[in-house]
Amino acid sequence: MTSSPAGVADVAVVGAGAAGAAAAFHLAAGGLEVLLLERASFPRSKPCGGGMAASMQGLFPFDLSPAVDSVIDQVRFTWCLDDPVTAVLPGDSPFWIVRRSVLDAYLVEQAQTAGATFLTDVAVESLQRAGDCWQLQSRGPEGKALQLKARAVVIADGSGSLLAARHGLGPSQPRYAETVSVEVDCEVSDPSTARFEFGLVRHGFCWTFPRKGGYSIGVGTFIGRDPANADAVLSQLLPSLSLPPLAGVRQPGCLRIWDGHHPLHGQGANAGLLVVGDAASLCDPFLAEGLRPALISGCRAAEALIPWLAGDSQALVGYSNRMRAEWGASMAWGKRIAQVFYRVPRVGYQLGIKRPTAPQRIAQILSGEMGYGDIAQRVIRRLLFQRN
Ligand SMILES: Cc1cc2nc3c(=O)[nH]c(=O)nc-3n(C[C@H](O)[C@H](O)[C@H](O)COP(=O)(O)OP(=O)(O)OC[C@H]3O[C@@H](n4cnc5c(N)ncnc54)[C@H](O)[C@@H]3O)c2cc1C
Structure with missing residues (x-):
């Protein structure tokens, strides 16, 4: 399937967190020549609660359970360690706790099995257009300069991303x-x-x-x-x-x-660049859920790049549009809820969380069954007008 010149990968993925590793797996499984580049030595630890909707299993053809540490069936909310509310989660084992050092290494292993080349201790410093491909100026082990080339680049370098805003992807001021x-x-x-x-x-x-x-x-x-x-x-x-x-x-x-809808694909001089996961500012601004959008965006980026590399010039616009519909629409409401809730949290807790149906709704949001749009208007009205 690949038609890249020698020494030029089809796709380079910068960062082997959840988003980058998911993208690398799907790209390699789709028959592309993939370079997955990671600054850290692997496996690496990552500060993260590891809470993840079990519905993420649907994004992968392999079993995710080797990465699952515990299965959550109840969520308990408190206000100043008091006034508790407990919700039983809907469905069978809908919410998992994963250990990030294990999940990320497992996804990378699956990407390698599918054919991706994985290089650790390689930090990508800048991206430059060179004819039909991208040149990745990088530092390898012991600071050695490396020049790598790819027809397309998935930027998956996390919350500290330097590359996304530089190329006009995601918010300019995260x-x-x-x-x-x-x-x-x-x-x-x-x-x-x-x-x-x-x-x-x-x-x-x-x-x-x-x-x-x-x-x-x-x-x-x-x-x-x-x-x-x-x-x-x-x-x-x-x-x-x-x-x-x-x-x-x-x-x-x-x-x-998450802070508004932004293009997640490059245009004009930046054609062939996509941003995924935290680098794309996808994390939920109310509950800090970032693993689900990282995995979804990694998969959707791969689904767009495969036809784009085969000549479908509209495929990358489709990625931005799809993430906006599948994730951004719910986050726009999540942002509004956060802005009202965290300004009057005591009222928010009493009117938003202590309602009989609320814990169940939050549990459904965390398990991926519902989006914020399904509850937002009623919640915001209740918080603004402070009535039950
Ligand atoms: C304290 C905390 C708790 C959290 N708890 C949860 C939770 O319970 N549930 C949940 O859903 N989300 C949680 N999140 C959010 C979640 O951790 C992130 O949204 C998720 O890690 C995003 O994955 P990613 O692949 O986009 O980025 P990352 O996991 O950060 O991966 C980015 C990778 O890129 C590499 N990299 C960076 N720069 C370069 C470079 N220049 N060249 C090469 N490689 C590079 C990094 O080393 C890293 O491995 C939490 C976040 C924090 C901070």
């Missing part, structure tokens, strides 16, 4: 959530319950996800660049899990969140 993640190794009291705590964090929330041998805990703020006082929050949260207030290894981070 918006960020501030996060602190904590991994605690301990005995887990309720391994099938995910917890969301809303009252302790200004403009955000904390999550506690059980995994094998411990918890993935996080603190996130979603409005402004207002770092949560994570140590103070954790010193209250951790004892509620029977853990010492200073337990765990803490890692601060920034997460690009």
Whole structure:
């Protein structure tokens, strides 16, 4: 199927996180010559709660269960560790907790089995057009300069992406959530319950996800660049899990969140470039769900690139349009909900989450059964007019 000149891959994928590895798998399985380039040594750890809708299995022909750490069937919400609401998730095992070091390495392995070439310790520094192909100026192990070539490039370099905005893809000034993640190794009291705590964090929330041998805990703020006082929050949260207030290894981070519809494919001089995952600012601005859009965009990017490389000039526009319909439409409502909810979180909790049907709706959103558009207008009206 490939018609690239010698030394030129069909597609280079920059970044082997969930988005890049998913794209590389589908591109290689579609018969293309794929170079998957990753700055880190693999397997690498990645601060992430690892909560993921089980419906993501539908994107892959291989079994994802080797990457699944635990299966969640209940979600528990609290306000200042009190006033709890519990929702039983719909369907069979709809929400999984994955370990990112395992999931990402597993997806890469599947991409390699499908024929992709995987290079670790290679950081792509810039992209330049050279005739019909892209030249990737890169640094390999020990800082060695490398020049790689491909007809198309999938930019999957995560929330710190330097390449996306430089080539006019995604927002020119991305918006960020501030996060602190904590991994605690301990005995887990309720391994099938995910917890969301809303009252302790200004403009955000904390999550506690059980995994094998411990918890993935996080603190996130979603409005402004207002770092949560994570140590103070954790010193209250951790004892509620029977853990010492200073337990765990803490890692601060920034997460690009969805902030409007933007082209996710390059045009004119940038033809042949696509952006996926966090680099495309796809992460949910209300609940920080980024794995689902990372995997969906990786798969959809591959589905668009295969016909584009075979001569269908409209296929990459189709990728931006499809992501807008399949993900962006729901996120536009998620952003509006976040802006109202996190400004009046106590009211939001009482009127938005403590309603009899609300936890179930949130669970359906997390499991991918519903989008924010299905609930948004009623939720926003309730929060703005503060009535039940
Ligand atoms: C604390 C925290 C908790 C989270 N919890 C959840 C959760 O429970 N559920 C959920 O759905 N989402 C969660 N998210 C969001 C989720 O982690 C991200 O949305 C997801 O990792 C996006 O995947 P990605 O492949 O786009 O980017 P990444 O996973 O960040 O992968 C990008 C890859 O690109 C590589 N790279 C970067 N620059 C270069 C370069 N120049 N050259 C080559 N390689 C490069 C990086 O090393 C990395 O491996 C969380 C995020 C944070 C910060």
